[in-house]
Amino acid sequence: MPIGTYKHGETNKVRISRIDDEMLRIINANGEVIAEHKIDHQKGKLIQDTSHRRDRSKGIDAYIQTVATYFGNVAQATAYLEEIRSLYPRYTRDHLQVIADVAKSSEGKHLNQALDMCINEKLYAGHDFRDVWTYMHREYEKTKPTDTTEKEPSSNVSSDYDQYQPTTRNVDEYIGILEGGLYP
Known part of the structure; x- marks a missing residue:
């Protein structure tokens, strides 16, 4: 349907x-x-x-305004989306849908930076915007600060596994194997 x-x-x-x-x-x-x-x-x-x-419940003008509200600078976003409309009049709705899907899934992260990059690089297409946003998101994930402090082992570790002890072997067995001996 x-x-x-x-x-x-x-x-x-x-x-x-x-x-x-x-x-x-x-x-x-x-x-x-x-x-x-x-x-x-x-x-x-x-x-x-x-x-x-395709969501046909809205006209293209209303859809452009709806998608533009996902961005911090609505006027800049509207101009970008209108440029897409002028380049691809027949497929405008498809491009807007791709950008709207990215905006919804991104929770606002990196949208404005992706928009700036697309405008600067003259990338006027929904799939180009998605690719730029994906690249920026991946780069952020790579450089995202991580907690490098070592944590002390928790004293709240479940005692359900205290009854189990791993098997250990004498190091001499391994040395014998490395020296060409047979496994006992």
């Missing part, structure tokens, strides 16, 4: 009709056709149109 057709807390009913055993048509309660698919007779195959993954 296309994104935006399911409404939580509401009655979601559709009608499915077959057309000449070749097509399926899915119609909502208002009588609008929301999807048409060629019938595929293979089992377990996902039948999905790429447009079903």
